[in-house]
Amino acid sequence: MTGRRHSSSSSTSPRSQDSVRKKATTRVRTALLNAGALVAVGSMATACGVIPGTTGSSVNGTVTVMTWAPDKTSATNKPGMPAMARAYARYVNAHGGIAGHKLNVLTCNENNDFVGAARCARTAVKDKAVAVVGSYSQYASSSLSPLESAGIPYIGGYGLTDDEFKSVLSYPVNGGQPALLAGLGEELGKSCGPVALVRPDTIAGDQLPVLLDAGLKAGGHADATDLLAPEDATALDQQAQQALQKAASNPQLKGCVVPSLDERTGTFMDSFRRLSDSYPAVRTASVLGSVDQSVIDASGGKSGPYEGAYVTSWYPEATDARWDPMKKVISEEAFGDNRIDPADAGVQTTWIAYAVLTKVIESLGNGDITAQAIRSALDNGLKVDTGGLTPTLRWRFQDLTAVVDFPRLINSDVTLQVVHDGRLVGARKGFVNVGKTLENATSE
Structure with missing residues (x-):
């Protein structure tokens, strides 16, 4: 469900509505096959000497992650998501870090195209990020492939594409x-x-x-x-x-x-x-x-x-008191930054994704925080309480919903x-x- 078509000059596609629905349904029916194929690819990579998750780890107590989103494009822009990520890092670092670990947030403009999405993912690998957190892209197929090769988890994508609900390295926080x-x-x-x-x-x-x-x-x-x-x-x-x-x-x-x-x-x-x-x-x-x-x-x-x-x-209304901790962070670390709108669903998703990351790091304690360690914690039943902004989140196999075409979906609640x-x-x-x-x- 990724990518952009060249729009025709007419207001409707020449294809019939039935044809559109059948093609979309056919695409999403490949979910289980894709998931199985990814497991096979991961096994082959390990056999060839590439061990997923060893490309990045905490260095001198610093955990490096990345958040990406499009900005200054002619289509949808989400500058508030990387800005929220940076504000969160400033806040936790000003309060002693996460379980003693300093948080280093890299950001990337994926430019609303498949080239930019892939470039951001390759940069995350190159700069040894241990996770990509709270990000937005309609080109997830381009960005997830480099992450899968390096074993880097994708936590809390916006949920725009079905690829985010297929990849075994994706940990969605909402139903997209x-x-x-x-x-x-x-x-x-x-x-x-x-x-x-x-x-x-x-x-x-x-x-x-x-x-x-x-x-x-x-x-x-x-x-x-x-x-x-x-x-x-x-x-x-x-x-x-x-x-x-x-x-x-x-x-x-x-x-x-x-x-x-x-x-x-x-x-x-x-x-x-x-x-x-x-x-x-x-x-x-x-x-x-x-x-x-x-x-x-x-x-x-x-x-x-x-x-x-x-x-x-996916979440309670922006005036709900459960958003007060996020608003406190914005007030203290990003006051006057008009990119960050606390009512924006992207900003809210980034906040929840970093709550997941924080819980993972706290669960791992003082050891090295690697991509593999993060994946292991999430796969083995770590529970994340988001303060009522979502149901309790957990990504074990038995927590996945019965929606075959979206095998990584764990939260199908809406408001x-x-x-x-x-x-x-x-x-x-x-x-x-x-x-x-x-x-x-x-x-x-």
């Missing part, structure tokens, strides 16, 4: 895009008329309709209309018009429009707002990452198009939020588990 779309579909299936999904015209985007439709079907709803948008579009009037036409096509049922375009969601909503007065009222819904509080504020707050919208997230009076608040208490829906999404 699969959980968000499935959870949103479950909710919309209960209350929406016709549904239109607007998503990127990329390989990564091809899987989104499969997942949203699985959730809709769980609510007895028909599939969504799948509308494709160029990843670097500066205007999306045609897609907005098509979405409105579909969502408003049944006058007896209020339809829903679901933009899932990351940073380009705002571009879509600009077009949507200009055109929506010509159609019956419809509801909007999305996933965190495409919509957050800053986006809602910029679009007009309670008078904007997101009012009443459902938004699925449901809603925009009320211009504020993103919890729509219900606690988490909703979408594991069963994800199983159905990949069993066609």
